[in-house]
Amino acid sequence: MHPNEWAPPVVLYEDPFTNQVACVSVRVRLLLGDTFLDVHQRLKPEDVTCETVCTRIIERQNISAEASKLFALWIVGKDLEIQIRPKTNLVDIVKDWRQLVVKYTHFPQAVDPDHMFNRYWLLFRREASVCKKVERELTLKDTIALKMLFGEAKRNIITGRYPCSVKDAINLAALQLQVSIGNYDPIRCPSGYVAKNPDLIKNILSAKIVKKKTVWSWEKHIRNEHERLKDISTKRAQVWCVINFLNLYLS
Known part of the structure; x- marks a missing residue:
């Protein structure tokens, strides 16, 4: 499924x-x-709890028991995100989703059950209360957990989910380049390797912050930071x- 396509993540099948x-x-x-994975499960009605779904994901993705503490299941819409409690039945929260959207977003259109405001996704992502120290220690140990947390951080950076300064944006862009292409190399990274590559810019900077500088200015500062990350x-x-x-x- 394409990232922008939508189909209900929870579907009931009747006998x-x-x-x-x-x-x-x-x-x-x-x-x-830079990608995503949709994990599909078929469960008995009585087994459709957040805890059961998370346990199956952890087992299937070979996430260690220790690193699994970094993650939780979320139900996410356009303007509403809720971390689901372990014992919650997913069928129940999906049934209540439209009322929650109406209550907390105040969009009158959400009254219509078929309106796009009522679309939701189930995401297995960072647990909200995990402290930075624990996260740093566990991500260094668990490669799979690190890949997932990096994927979430990257998405939040390029979508502009949280505001950041130009300095922070330069640093995060350079780190993403270090991950994707390794050390800065003037042969592989000639003049224009950022400025003349709009797809790359979209992949490392948010559309909002990129307007604050010219593409050539972004390249200059990102290149300098990328060089500093050598090795x-x-x-x-x-x-x-x-x-x-x-x-x-x-x-």
Whole structure:
């Protein structure tokens, strides 16, 4: 499924003979660096709890028990995000979603159950209350957890989810380049490697902040920062990107 396409993440299937719900299909999205993964599960109606769904994801993705504490299941809409409690039945929260959108976003259009404001996604992502120290220690140990947290941080950077200064944007852009292409090399990174590459710009800077400088000015500052990161490993650059983003998020 394309990132911008939508289909209900929770679907109920009825037994044609009894008209009772026989099973529930659940689709949860994981953010993995420059891509994403949709994890599909089919569960009995009584097993569709947040805890059960998370346990299956953790097992399927080989996330360590220790690193699993970094993540939680979220239901996310256009202007409303809720971290789901472990014992919550997903069918129940989906049924209540429209009322929650109306209550907390105050969009009158949300009264219409078919309106796009009522679309939602289930995301397996960073647990809201995890402290930075614990996160730093665990991401250094667990490669899979690091990849997921980096994917979430990258998405939040390029969508402008949280405001950041030009200086922070330059640092985060350079870290992303260090992750994707390694050390700065004038042969691989000739003049214009950022300024003449609009797809790259979209992939490392938010559309809002990119307007604050010319593309050539962005390239100059990002190149200088990228050069400074020489010999920083991909893993270390990912950790720094996650931690620097959290500094913005928690400040």
